[in-house]
Amino acid sequence: MKVEQVLDNLKRRFPNESEYHQAVEEVLHSIEDVYNAHPEFEKQNIIERICIPERIFSFRITWVDDKGNVNTNMAYRIQHNNAIGPYKGGMRFHSSVSPSILKFLAFEQTFKNALTTLPMGGAKGGSDFNPKGKSNAEVMRFCQAFMLELWHHIGPETDVPAGDIGVGGREIGFLYGMYKKLARENTGTFTGKGLEFGGSLIRPEATGYGNIYFLMNMLNRKGITDLKGQVVAISGSGNVATYTAEKVLELGGKVITLSDSNGYIYDEAGIDSEKLAYVFELKNVYRGRLKEYADKYNCKYVEGGRPWAEACTIALPSATQNELNGDDAEILIKNGCMAVSEGANMPSTPEAIEVFLKNKILYGPGKAANAGGVSVSGLEMSQNSMKISWSKEEVDAKLKGIMASIHQSCVQYGTEPDGFVNYVNGANIAGFMKVAKAMMAQGVL
Ligand code: NDP
Secondary structure (H helix, E strand, C coil): CCHHHHHHHHHHHCCCCHHHHHHHHHHHHHHHHHHHCCHHHHHCCHHHHHHCCCEEEEEEEEEECCCCCEEEEEEEEEEEECCCCCEEEEEEECCCCCHHHHHHHHHHHHHHHHHCCCCCCEEEEEECCCCCCCCHHHHHHHHHHHHHHHHHHCECCCEEEECECCECHHHHHHHHHHHHHHHCCCCCCCCCCCHHHCCCCCHHHHHHHHHHHHHHHHHHCCCCCCCCCCEEEECCCCHHHHHHHHHHHHCCCEEEEEEECCEEEECCCCCCHHHHHHHHHHHHCCCCCCHHHHHHHCCEEEECCCHHHCCCCEEECCCCCCCECHHHHHHHHHCCCCEEECCCCCCECHHHHHHHHHCCCEEECHHHHCCHHHHHHHHHHHHHHHCCCCCHHHHHHHHHHHHHHHHHHHHHHHECCCCCECHHHHHHHHHHHHHHHHHHHCCCC
16 A cells, blocks of 8 residues: 555545545554555455445435524535444534535544444534524424434444534434434434433543543653643633543643634633633533633633643643644644643644654544543443443543553554654554454455
């Protein structure tokens, strides 16, 4: 396999899909040597089969808004690979959603899910519907229209969706409710459900908590056992960012930033638990903007900016893809940042990753560091099929164990001769090997 040849071929066949090309390129560079050491992979053309989604559904959704206008949106479900288990991955509702973005997410999800130790294939879905500013009734009608089309293609052993940007507990409730009505079964074909109807304790917290558990595994190797004295910059203020901040505070760190798509806040005094409780309320109850935090607590607010120029020792990008570029990475390093762990999917550009690796700081790529969310989704599926619920402590302990195991896989596959752990290579190679071996065992499909 020659990386450039495979990439050129994919770019020719699937033009104008830059995010998808970016995600594939990173993985191909990591696995090139390992792949070429296994001629049996090449013989079965594993590389193309692992890069190209097995199936893509795309459909138009029609829904009626509160004024009686009829609206249309595009929606998709990418079933990328089911070699190791049912398709599994979130749904994103955001105006930027495109086949390229969902293909990159489904591709990454396949390797991430392989790392979790649980039997889950990779998928992703969503729509260019923007829930911001919509009433609850509008969101419900949209979700119901979405499910009317998708329900045929998902199921507890087939494909189990979850949340992502713009899809939280409210949306999952509406989507799952309609699915259940149409499918006439009650086996939990969605994760991130409410606790009253099959959801798992710790699922909302899992991605953020999991990222901090992964970070602590990286820091432990340097002899650091808590976050006391650490200054932490976080981007985003949604599900992942807020629970990340909660865990940082619990471990003694100081959180200085959060962001949304309008700008970021820099709170020099630190975003403590009381202020964080306000952010939870602002985001989940009032669906407001972070500017209101700046007004309330009289702190710095930077319109349209990203928080990476604020001096920190740890950076946790937790908003969206390509939100941290090479220049941002240089500034972080210059200001003394020693660890970056990704809550979001592909938040760092290839140039930023190069800077982190060149400077040999601790860098946990999203594929490994944010796998806690889907891991607890996997645990939700287990609880649903066993018809039991585990306690908060039980789920949290399993989450910690899974993050430690993911970290160990990265160390196993990513340690370089000088002892530096390249977590990008580690995660990509470990995930790839598991999926590739499963595909080989199951024949040409
Ligand atoms: P939410 O919708 O809860 O929050 C997203 C946050 O990021 C919001 O603060 C949002 O601001 C901001 N944001 C979204 N898009 C942009 C953009 N284009 N530019 C700037 N800011 C933006 O989503 P999640 O917290 O669930 O997801 C965040 C990231 O984590 C995503 O990359 C997602 O794929 C990843 N992830 C999520 C998991 C989960 O369990 N939820 C699991 C693994 C990864 P605003 O409110 O203004 O839109």
